[in-house]
Amino acid sequence: MNYNHSLNFLEVRTSRMVFLLVTALLWTACGSVPLTGRRQVRMLPEGLLSEMAAANYQGFMDQHQVVPSSDPRAQMVQRSGEKISNAVVQYLRESGEARRVQDFDWQFNLVDSEQVNAWAMPGGKIAIYTGILDLTQDENGLAVVMAHEIAHVIARHGNERMSQQLLLTMGAISLDVALRERPQETRDIFMLAFGVGGTLGSLAYSRQHEYEADALGMIFMAMAGYNPNHTITFWERMMAYSSGPDIPQFLSTHPSNQARVNAAREFLPTAMNYYNP
Numbered sequence: 001m002n003y004n005h006s007l008n009f010l011e012v013r014t015s016r017m018v019f020l021l022v023t024a025l026l027w028t029a030c031g032s033v034p035l036t037g038r039r040q041v042r043m044l045p046e047g048l049l050s051e052m053a054a055a056n057y058q059g060f061m062d063q064h065q066v067v068p069s070s071d072p073r074a075q076m077v078q079r080s081g082e083k084i085s086n087a088v089v090q091y092l093r094e095s096g097e098a099r100r101v102q103d104f105d106w107q108f109n110l111v112d113s114e115q116v117n118a119w120a121m122p123g124g125k126i127a128i129y130t131g132i133l134d135l136t137q138d139e140n141g142l143a144v145v146m147a148h149e150i151a152h153v154i155a156r157h158g159n160e161r162m163s164q165q166l167l168l169t170m171g172a173i174s175l176d177v178a179l180r181e182r183p184q185e186t187r188d189i190f191m192l193a194f195g196v197g198g199t200l201g202s203l204a205y206s207r208q209h210e211y212e213a214d215a216l217g218m219i220f221m222a223m224a225g226y227n228p229n230h231t232i233t234f235w236e237r238m239m240a241y242s243s244g245p246d247i248p249q250f251l252s253t254h255p256s257n258q259a260r261v262n263a264a265r266e267f268l269p270t271a272m273n274y275y276n277p
């Protein structure tokens with residue numbers, strides 16, 4: 001009786017210690033998302049991810065047709081990317097979080113492709129496809145997509161997603177060890193995590209990441225002088241488009257539905273607080 005009692009006590013103590021240890025470990029691998037304050041697990045060094053991103057981004061652009069900077073559409077992509085990223089960087093600087101973007105080398109390329117698509121990689125590497133311009137219609141609509149993609153980068157969703165995927169497939173392993181011992185698998189996870197290319201079955205961002213990127217994107221576009229209410233009309237257009245026969249790449253990872261439009265509408269008054277026309 002006594003023995004059992006003390007054993008239980010010991011077990012409880014041990015599991016409590018394990019729990020505390022795991023919590024402490026996760027806490028150190030944790031960060032938080034600016035503005036939303038959500039805690040997230042990020043196990044990968046952001047600098048190494050940015051290096052991988054820069055190489056992959058360049059490789060992708062070398063293999064695809066990039067719209068030249070003399071084209072007004074490419075200029076629009078560049079302009080909205082610069083306006084939004086500048087506004088975000090200024091905000092982060094003022095709130096003492098400039099370190100988050102210190103190694104960034106922003107790039108905004110327009111890829112000549114019918115695909116309705118857009119994506120972003122760590123370190124500020126953004127790709128917009130000409131196919132999505134029919135749906136964004138003008139610079140305000142483009143700003144919705146641009147701000148959403150910039151929000152994924154600022155919130156480090158890619159790091160979080162790749163950490164989750166590495167944990168699932170390889171257990172707790174550092175990125176450099178993974179790269180050294182299982183290079184191809186690690187590169188595949190990277191490509192999946194960042195949704196590059198149309199043929200890869202991209203891991204969809206979680207619903208949580210999508211909603212968070214929508215909300216942050218609305219704030220970021222507002223800071224840059226774009227009215228965030230364009231988010232609602234853009235997702236409504238996407239919703240109408242997605243009822244057609246072909247589901248475009250962007251919509252396979254960004255399902256547009258009434259819930260998403262409603263969430264954007266609900267968040268609009270908060271985003272308007274940051275609107276700087």
Ligand SMILES: [Zn+2]
Pocket residue numbers: 148152205209210213253254
């Ligand atoms: Zn997204």
